[in-house]
Amino acid sequence: MDPVFFLIQVLNGVQYGLLLFLIASGLTLVFGILQVINLAHGSFYMVGAYLAFWFTARSGSLWIAILGGLPLALALGFVIERLMIRFLYRRDHLTQVLLTYGLILIFNEAQRIIFGSDPHSVTVPQIFEGSIRLTDTLSYPIYRLAVSGVCLILVMAMIFVIQKTRLGMYVRAGSVNREMVQLLGVDVGQLSTLVFATGAGLAALAGMVAAPLSSVYPGIGEHILIICFVIVVIGGIGSIKGAFIAALLVGLADTFGKVVVPEFASMSVYAVMAAILLWRPQGLFGRAG
Amino acid sequence: MSRTPRILAWTALAAVILLAFLPQFADRYYIQLFTRIMSSAIFAMSLGLLVSGAGLVSLGHAMFFGLGAYLLVFFSPGDEGAAIWWALPATMAAAAIAALIIGALAVRTSGIYFIMLTLAFGEMLFYLFHDSKLLGGSDGLYVNFRPTVAAFGRDLLSLDDRPTLFYVALVLMVATYLGIGMLLKAPFGRAILGIRVNEQRMKALGYNVYAYKLVVFAIAGALAALAGFLYATQYRSVNPVLFSWRESGLVLMMVILGGLRSRLGPAIGAFALVLVQEALQAVTDDWLIAFGVFVIVVVLLLPNGLAELAGKLTPDRLAKAANDG
Numbered sequence: 310m311d312p313v314f315f316l317i318q319v320l321n322g323v324q325y326g327l328l329l330f331l332i333a334s335g336l337t338l339v340f341g342i343l344q345v346i347n348l349a350h351g352s353f354y355m356v357g358a359y360l361a362f363w364f365t366a367r368s369g370s371l372w373i374a375i376l377g378g379l380p381l382a383l384a385l386g387f388v389i390e391r392l393m394i395r396f397l398y399r400r401d402h403l404t405q406v407l408l409t410y411g412l413i414l415i416f417n418e419a420q421r422i423i424f425g426s427d428p429h430s431v432t433v434p435q436i437f438e439g440s441i442r443l444t445d446t447l448s449y450p451i452y453r454l455a456v457s458g459v460c461l462i463l464v465m466a467m468i469f470v471i472q473k474t475r476l477g478m479y480v481r482a483g484s485v486n487r488e489m490v491q492l493l494g495v496d497v498g499q500l501s502t503l504v505f506a507t508g509a510g511l512a513a514l515a516g517m518v519a520a521p522l523s524s525v526y527p528g529i530g531e532h533i534l535i536i537c538f539v540i541v542v543i544g545g546i547g548s549i550k551g552a553f554i555a556a557l558l559v560g561l562a563d564t565f566g567k568v569v570v571p572e573f574a575s576m577s578v579y580a581v582m583a584a585i586l587l588w589r590p591q592g593l594f595g596r597a598g
Numbered sequence: 599m600s601r602t603p604r605i606l607a608w609t610a611l612a613a614v615i616l617l618a619f620l621p622q623f624a625d626r627y628y629i630q631l632f633t634r635i636m637s638s639a640i641f642a643m644s645l646g647l648l649v650s651g652a653g654l655v656s657l658g659h660a661m662f663f664g665l666g667a668y669l670l671v672f673f674s675p676g677d678e679g680a681a682i683w684w685a686l687p688a689t690m691a692a693a694a695i696a697a698l699i700i701g702a703l704a705v706r707t708s709g710i711y712f713i714m715l716t717l718a719f720g721e722m723l724f725y726l727f728h729d730s731k732l733l734g735g736s737d738g739l740y741v742n743f744r745p746t747v748a749a750f751g752r753d754l755l756s757l758d759d760r761p762t763l764f765y766v767a768l769v770l771m772v773a774t775y776l777g778i779g780m781l782l783k784a785p786f787g788r789a790i791l792g793i794r795v796n797e798q799r800m801k802a803l804g805y806n807v808y809a810y811k812l813v814v815f816a817i818a819g820a821l822a823a824l825a826g827f828l829y830a831t832q833y834r835s836v837n838p839v840l841f842s843w844r845e846s847g848l849v850l851m852m853v854i855l856g857g858l859r860s861r862l863g864p865a866i867g868a869f870a871l872v873l874v875q876e877a878l879q880a881v882t883d884d885w886l887i888a889f890g891v892f893v894i895v896v897v898l899l900l901p902n903g904l905a906e907l908a909g910k911l912t913p914d915r916l917a918k919a920a921n922d923g
Binding site: 340346348393396400402403404406407408410411412413414415417418419422531535538539541542546572573574575576579580582583586587590591592 | 884
């Protein structure tokens with residue numbers, strides 16, 4: 310493989326992996342702390358992508374779309390946690406799967422009614438237009454680098470909050486032993502709402518920055534959801550570190566799968582997962598249980 | 599699981615008898631609809647065995663349904679129908695073997711890991727059939743001729759005849775229900791129920807828990823393939839969507855909506871779900887929203903499913919409720 314071509318694939322894989330981590334981190338934290346399987350997490354990604362489309366189509370700028378859309382997505386996460394997810398904390402996984410499946414149906418149908426079934430495209434912000442020439446024939450789009458940069462900043466900010474602040478300490482403690490944290494006087498209910506809304510916001514943000522890279526189409530959230538489940542399982546449920554490594558692994562596996570074995574590209578991610586789970590059934594950083 | 603309220607059992611029996619007369623007075627549309635519902639009911643019962651029998655919640659069960667449907671295509675020669683006497687057992691056996699292979703990995707895990715693993719395997723098969731030209735690609739494949747039911751060189755039944763196919767589905771559905779009942783009453787089934795209730799204790803008693811779970815997974819896979827076989831026989835076309843996780847979610851919904859406490863639950867769920875869908879579709883184009891709301895309301899208000907609703911309506915319970923009130 311040509312080294313420049315190889316470099317491009319690595320960049321693509323890392324960029325995809327970082328994007329996936331933004332989404333998967335919310336999923337793994339919601340499971341770790343709230344003990345809830347949220348199938349509707351991919352819907353937040355879809356909401357983000359369509360908000361980006363809607364705002365950009367009206368204002369002409371992705372920046373305004375993010376400024377306007379992010380508060381909406383956070384509010385949506387807040388409302389859904391307060392109205393529905395809250396009642397699932399003490400229920401079994403079956404009920405959680407069912408209720409959030411119902412949510413997906415509602416989100417998808419609302420999307421179809423409002424935006425129709427046609428794919429839409431979102432324009433790249435002006436300052437990130439164009440690409441960097443690497444050789445005579447190969448170049449790399451600036452916007453992809455920008456997405457990687459934004460994701461990297463968010464990832465570092467999140468790791469800082471989780472590892473270094475008091476709030477992050479509660480979050481980490483909550484994912485180990487929810488009852489104990491509650492006994493120590495932390496309002497776990499509020500913490501849960503915060504984690505869920507933040508997760509929803511991050512997924513929506515990922516949808517927004519990814520919108521110019523691919524078109525915005527119905528069902529966009531479901532494919533991402535399944536991939537994120539794979540990441541959460543590989544990384545070990547509730548583990549941020551695991552999700553990070555798994556996201557990069559999956560991003561690279563998917564990108565290189567498309568190049569090396571195009572016929573079975575979509576399966577490569579699942580093959581990686583199966584291999585890792587054969588070796589470690591609880592995921593890379595999961596607690597044995 | 600094993601306790602079915604008496605009123606529910608009698609209602610179910612009456613419903614089956616009523617169903618048997620359906621082709622006499624209903625038109626083609628309803629015969630087809632109910633044939634489809636009965637294959638869904640078999641599918642739901644197979645998952646019910648897994649969920650409420652062994653406590654294994656699978657979100658990828660559609661992979662065996664899809665496999666059953668595709669296997670009928672592969673077993674059908676191009677210019678005539680496959681003989682059902684070997685095609686059906688071969689389909690179920692092949693699905694059971696696939697389930698043993700997938701289960702060998704999946705059953706090692708439990709809880710949320712099992713849910714996600716089955717989901718991922720289902721998606722893997724979906725993409726395998728979706729992306730591979732050899733397996734039909736995204737357009738799927740056709741069954742040129744329905745399977746033949748013949749003995750000693752003479753055709754016994756013609757599955758092209760809609761009422762005949764309806765009765766075949768009815769017999770298979772009842773047989774599946776009774777078969778699962780017998781399985782759960784046998785020592786094997788008792789051990790399975792024991793594992794669901796207290797896995798550690800069964801281990802301590804010397805049961806090979808892993809092997810038991812694996813066998814249940816294989817049986818459930820084979821029964822789901824039976825439902826898929828029936829589906830492909832009815833519609834004569836298969837496509838990768840049959841494997842998709844939406845289908846797995848839908849059948850899981852049937853099982854949970856029907857209720858896990860009763861063995862009739864999954865079948866009740868299948869009938870209720872498809873009929874509610876049909877009714878909503880007739881009223882509005884945007885029926886999925888209403889359907890989503892229906893699901894959420896049932897989850898929040900009826901934790902034990904629709905079968906419990908029937909159980910609550912027994913005379914003595916009503917009297918008790920009245921006294922309590």
